[in-house]
Amino acid sequence: MHNRPPDHPAVSLPKPHGPKAHPGGRxxxxxxxATHARHATTDMYMAHRHVGRKPNWWFVAGCALFMICYFLPxxxxxGGSLLGFExxxxxxRVLQAKYAAPGLVLAxxxxxxxxxxxxxxxxxLGDEFTGMRRSKNRWWLRLVTAFAPLIALVFxxxxxxxLNADVLAEIGRxxxxxxxxxxxxxxxxxxxxxxxxxxxxxxxxxxxxxxxxVSVAVHPRPAPAANHAHHGAPAPAx
Numbered sequence: 001m002h003n004r005p006p007d008h009p010a011v012s013l014p015k016p017h018g019p020k021a022h023p024g025g026r027x028x029x030x031x032x033x034a035t036h037a038r039h040a041t042t043d044m045y046m047a048h049r050h051v052g053r054k055p056n057w058w059f060v061a062g063c064a065l066f067m068i069c070y071f072l073p074x075x076x077x078x079g080g081s082l083l084g085f086e087x088x089x090x091x092x093r094v095l096q097a098k099y100a101a102p103g104l105v106l107a108x109x110x111x112x113x114x115x116x117x118x119x120x121x122x123x124x125l126g127d128e129f130t131g132m133r134r135s136k137n138r139w140w141l142r143l144v145t146a147f148a149p150l151i152a153l154v155f156x157x158x159x160x161x162x163l164n165a166d167v168l169a170e171i172g173r174x175x176x177x178x179x180x181x182x183x184x185x186x187x188x189x190x191x192x193x194x195x196x197x198x199x200x201x202x203x204x205x206x207x208x209x210x211x212x213x214v215s216v217a218v219h220p221r222p223a224p225a226a227n228h229a230h231h232g233a234p235a236p237a238x
Contacts, residue, residue: 053132058218059142060128062211065204066121066145072201075194084201088115098174101167103159110159113152120148121208139216146212149205153191161187 073081082091092108124145127138144151160168168186175193 053137055128055132056142056215056218058211059145059215060125062208062215063121063125063128063145065208065211066148067118067125069201069204069208070115070118072204073199074201075197076199077197081199084118085115088112095171099167099170101164103162103164104167107156107159107163110156113155114149117148117152117205121145142212142216146209146216149209157187157191160190 070084072084074084074087075082088111092111095108096105124141127141131138168190172186172190172193175190175197
């Protein structure tokens with residue numbers, strides 16, 4: 001004979017009625033701790049998604065001035081002016097047409113690096129706004145943006161320093177004849193003489209550098225715990 005299971009179990013369990021009949025329902029009383037923990041975790045996650053920060057207006061203003069100064073006069077002499085984008089576009093052509101010397105093509109084309117200051121400022125400005133929702137604080141990006149003109153100037157001076165002394169002397173005489181107040185002797189002398197011809201576009205760039213430099217120190221760090229409390233969810237444990 002085969003052992004057959006009984007037709008009815010020895011102990012019959014009562015069937016759930018009322019709110020307990022629907023474990024996932026609104027009034028479910030089964031596993032209250034797990035349900036509450038799940039809702040708390042969901043609220044915490046949704047609150048964390050909305051954590052953000054306001055834009056750093058010092059940095060925004062500095063990047064805007066960097067892009068604007070590229071279309072302003074950088075140098076003025078003899079009733080004429082040289083705009084920022086003309087320094088990168090026209091000056092290399094004039095130097096290569098007037099002077100023929102080894103290394104002049106590299107030195108003159110190095111002026112294109114000034115054009116990338118505005119492009120870098122545009123990239124940094126976009127990163128500032130896109131990083132607001134993620135509470136990103138790339139202080140190093142603001143620092144590099146503040147010193148971008150100095151980095152570009154050092155690179156240009158280094159390329160012009162490789163030119164022949166005779167070519168530098170001719171370029172210096174050309175700068176001095178344009179109305180520079182000081183003698184343009186050597187690479188440093190040429191760039192120092194150009195400061196005597198500077199226009200308000202370079203001063204706008206200087207203001208942009210100061211604003212971006214200040215933004216590194218005054219930008220507050222995001223505080224996710226405060227935002228969680230504002231949304232009514234508990235702050236995550238550290």
